[in-house]
Amino acid sequence: MPELPEVEVVRLGLQPAVTGATVTAVTVLDERSLRRHPGPAEDFVDRLTGARLAAPSRRGKYLWLPLKTQEIPPENGALSPNGPKSDGSPAFSEAVVVHLGMSGQVLVRDRDTDDRITRIRLDLKHPVAGQVRLNFVDQRIFGSMAIDELIPDGGGRVPRSVAHIARDPLDPLFDDREFFRRLAMRRTGIKRALLDQTLISGIGNIYADEALWAARVHYDQPTATLSRPRAKRLLDEVRSVLGKALVEGGTSFDWQYLNVNGEAGYFAHSLNAYGRQGEPCARCGRPIVRETFMNRGSHFCAYCQRVR
DNA sequence: CCTCACACCTGGGTGC
DNA sequence: TGCACCCAGGTGTGAG
Numbered sequence: 316m317p318e319l320p321e322v323e324v325v326r327l328g329l330q331p332a333v334t335g336a337t338v339t340a341v342t343v344l345d346e347r348s349l350r351r352h353p354g355p356a357e358d359f360v361d362r363l364t365g366a367r368l369a370a371p372s373r374r375g376k377y378l379w380l381p382l383k384t385q386e387i388p389p390e391n392g393a394l395s396p397n398g399p400k401s402d403g404s405p406a407f408s409e410a411v412v413v414h415l416g417m418s419g420q421v422l423v424r425d426r427d428t429d430d431r432i433t434r435i436r437l438d439l440k441h442p443v444a445g446q447v448r449l450n451f452v453d454q455r456i457f458g459s460m461a462i463d464e465l466i467p468d469g470g471g472r473v474p475r476s477v478a479h480i481a482r483d484p485l486d487p488l489f490d491d492r493e494f495f496r497r498l499a500m501r502r503t504g505i506k507r508a509l510l511d512q513t514l515i516s517g518i519g520n521i522y523a524d525e526a527l528w529a530a531r532v533h534y535d536q537p538t539a540t541l542s543r544p545r546a547k548r549l550l551d552e553v554r555s556v557l558g559k560a561l562v563e564g565g566t567s568f569d570w571q572y573l574n575v576n577g578e579a580g581y582f583a584h585s586l587n588a589y590g591r592q593g594e595p596c597a598r599c600g601r602p603i604v605r606e607t608f609m610n611r612g613s614h615f616c617a618y619c620q621r622v623r
Numbered sequence: 624c625c626t627c628a629c630a631c632c633t634g635g636g637t638g639c
Numbered sequence: 640t641g642c643a644c645c646c647a648g649g650t651g652t653g654a655g
Contacts, residue, residue: 318648347632351651376649417649418633432633455632457649503626512650519648569635572648589648610628611647 317415319376319483319517320560320582321572325421326373328575332423333380333449334370336441338363348434348453351412351476352461362409362462363437369407374486375516377477378421379410381465410465412474416457422450423575435460454571483517484554485561495546498538505541506534506613509553518553521566521589524614526553528588533622534613559585588614 317325341360343349352359362384369381383406413421422430426438426446435451451460463474469488473480482489494515501508508514509523518526527534529552532545541549560566564580568590573579587597592605596616604617 321648350631414649416632417647453632454634455647455649457632501625507626510649521648566648568648571635611649 317376317419317565317572318519318522318560319485319557320522320563321565321580322373322376322378322415322517323561324565324574324580325415326371326378328423329371329378329380329421329449332441332444332447332575333368333439336368336439336444336447338366338368338382338437339440339446340364340436340438342436342438343434344436345434345456347456348451348459349461350456351414351459353463359460359462363411368411368439372410372473374473374477375480375483375512376414376519377474377480378413378415379463379474379477380413381407381410381472382462383407384409408465409462410474412459412461412463412476413451414458416453416455416459418454418571419458420450420452420571420573421575422452422573422577424448424450480512481514481516483557484515484550485517485557489515491547491550494550495543498541498546501538503538504535505532505538505549507609508538510609515553517557520611521586522553522556522560524589525556525587527620528615529556531619533620534608534615536622588616590614 341363343356343360346356349356349359366382366384371378371380426448428448430450430452432452432454433450434453437449439447441447463476465472466475466478468478497514498508506523509518526549530549532549560582563582564574565572566582567579568583588603591603592614593602596603596619599616599618601616601618603614605612605614
């Protein structure tokens with residue numbers, strides 16, 4: 316379900332509860348949610364239990380919590396508590412990578428609180444928040460948790476499994492010109508390109524349809540024929556729709572997208588195309604059409620959005 | 624290298 | 640009630 320705004324809402328919600336917390340217990344209720352973890356469930360549990368968590372990061376729809384394995388406290392008068400471990404490996408060289416897939420949620424709960432369809436449970440002890448529980452809930456199990464190595468990337472560090480993901484358009488280091496250049500090189504339709512996370516990340520089916528509607532671009536407009544001004548306009552609309560959705564707390568149609576506190580976002584009220592088939596276009600009044608494209612729905616105004 | 628179809632999954636809603 | 644069928648916000652993989 317979740318696209319960039321929803322994942323960012325989760326990241327913001329996790330921040331106060333996990334930053335500086337120590338993992339006291341890990342319970343894997345369904346090993347399929349560890350599909351992307353390189354190793355058995357016991358390995359995931361062992362490496363995570365006792366680890367200390369740093370502030371959550373995100374790229375596109377991927378979220379990760381850097382972790383530092385619990386050190387054996389040195390003799391009295393410890394030196395550099397935040398320095399490298401005694402074996403010389405840097406602190407926070409690994410992270411728990413979370414991807415919500417189509418239906419994942421991370422719920423921050425009081426200790427002992429359970430949720431339906433919880434696949435993985437992390438019990439934490441936070442210096443301020445006290446005992447908290449993170450329930451990773453995922454109906455369809457397209458999401459996952461995994462421990463992965465952090466590798467250098469553009470001045471920062473990202474999990475190895477996330478390195479192929481492009482920066483998202485809200486990232487200050489997103490390179491507009493490079494995006495336009497690569498877009499023009501493609502031999503495909505614009506919606507396919509917007510959904511390609513190695514070209515631009517964070518956009519999914521809802522926000523692709525919304526941005527295309529706002530920019531009056533047909534979903535199958537060949538990228539190579541999209542003029543630079545239209546491409547710029549489209550990127551502006553992508554940023555606009557993602558930004559507005561983030562402020563509104565994301566798009567919630569049902570219980571499947573909720574923030575870490577179990578609350579819904581409000582952006583569903585602001586949708587102009589997605590899920591509005593048969594309803595009038597907010598610009599021209601003609602009905603919004605739904606077509607199957609890439610095994611999913613594409614919603615657009617057949618009058619305002621034409622290939623040209 | 625690029626592009627695209629497909630597999631991977633569960634459960635909620637709808638219509639008969 | 641039961642049941643078949645359709646729908647769902649994503650991504651890695653491998654064929655061409």
